[in-house]
Amino acid sequence: MPRNATASAPHLKAFADRRRDPATKRGAVLKTAAQLFLEKSYARTSMNDVAERLKITKPALYHYFRNKEEILLECYRLGTALIEETLNDIASRCGAGLEKVEAFIYSYANVMTVNFGRCVMRLDDGDLSPEALAEVRNYKRKIDRRLRSFIQEGIADGSITPCDAKIAAFSIAGAVNWICQWYEPEGALSAEEIASQFARTLTQGLARPNGSGLVHKESKS
Amino acid sequence: MPRNATASAPHLKAFADRRRDPATKRGAVLKTAAQLFLEKSYARTSMNDVAERLKITKPALYHYFRNKEEILLECYRLGTALIEETLNDIASRCGAGLEKVEAFIYSYANVMTVNFGRCVMRLDDGDLSPEALAEVRNYKRKIDRRLRSFIQEGIADGSITPCDAKIAAFSIAGAVNWICQWYEPEGALSAEEIASQFARTLTQGLARPNGSGLVHKESKS
DNA sequence: GTTTTAACTTACCCATGGGTAAGATATCAA
C-alpha cells in the first residue's frame, strides 16, 4: 500500500497556483483539517495549523468556510454520508437479521478506517453549536436505530439469540466505533482483516462451539 | 439505589467551613472535576467551573493541585487503579481462558460505569504533558496486554476459537470502553445488566447456537 | 490574647487562538 494520503500529498498542492476551482480548494481544506483533527483533536488544531499545512495564511481559509465549526460540521456530514450509504445497501439486501448485522459490522468497520468516517465517532461533538450538535446527534441516532432494528429482526426470525437489542447494539457499535481510536492507516493491520474478524467474532462469539473437541468443526476459511 | 453522586451532593459540602482536613478537600476537588470533565470534557471545563461548583474561587484550587493537568492525571491514576485491581483478581483466579475473558468483560464493564473509570477511556489523553501521557499510555497498554493474554490462554486451552488475539482484544476492549461514552448513571440501564449481557454476547456471540450461524443457511424470512 | 500559619479572596497578567479590516496581487473577461 504505497500511496496513503499522508505521505504523497495530492491535496496539499491545491493552493499551488492562485486561481483554480474553489471546489477543489475547499475539498483540500477539508481533507487537511480532517487529518489534523484526527492527529491532534479539533480543539488542539488551530486554524493556523490548517493554513500552515496548506502553505497559505489563516484568513485565506475564511474564503471557503465561514468559521472553524463549519469545517468540523462538514467533516461530520461527509462521514455520516459514507455510513448511511452502506446502511441503505444492507437494509435493501435480503437475508436474515444475523446476516444483516454481520454485513453491517463489516461495512461499518471499513468506514471507520477512512478519515471522514473516523471523524464521526472520534471527534468530540460537544465542540459543535447546539444546532449542529442536534443535526449530528440525529445522524448518530439513526445509525443506532438501524443496527438495533437488524438485531430485532434477527431475534424475530430466529437467527439471533434473544437478548436486549439495545444493549447488544451498544456492544457492537462500541467495538466498531472504537476502531477509529486505534486504527492507523500505516499500521500492521489492514482494514479488511479487521472488518472480517470483527464481523465474525461479534456475531459468532469467541467461544469454541462446544467443549474442546473438534467434533463438528465447520470449515474455517 | 437512591444516592447517586449527582443529586445529593456529599462532597460539595467539603468547603463549607474553613479548616477541615486537606485530604477530604482535595478529594472533593477531584470528584467534582471528574464529574465536570465527563459532562463537558476536560478542555471545555475551566478551573473556574470547578471552583464555582465547589463554591470557592479559582485560586483556592491551587492549594490542592499544582495545575489543571495534575487534576486530570490524578483522575487517570484513580481510574486505572480501579481497573488494575480487578485485573489482578481475575488473573489470580483459576479457570479457562474464556472464563477469564468473561470475567474481565464483566468487571471492566462495571468499572466503566464509575466516574473515575469512565475518565480513563473517555477523556482525551492528548491533553496531558508528554511525561504524563507516557505514564497513562503505559497503564492502557498493560490493560490491553492483560486481555490479550487471556485470549491467547483461551486459544491454547481450547476454550476459544483460534483467531487473531490482537484484533479480538481490540474488539472486546472497544465494546466495553465505549460504555463510558453512552452510559448515564441515572439512565434506564443498570451497570449490572450491561455488564452481564456484554460478558455473554461478546463471548458467546449473537448467533443462535444452532441453525443460522452458517452462510449456507437458507433463511427465508 | 496574641501570634502563627493555613485557607481563601480580590485583582491582575499574559499567551493562545478565533475571527476581521483593509490593503495587495494575480486572474479573467472585455
Next chain:
DNA sequence: TTGATATCTTACCCATGGGTAAGTTAAAAC
C-alpha cells in the same frame, strides 16, 4: 490593455482561561 473580481496577505482586535501576586480572614497553637 484594462478594469473588475476573486484570492490571498499583513496587521490587528479581543474573549477566554490558566496561572500568579499580594493581601485578608479565620483557625489553631501557645
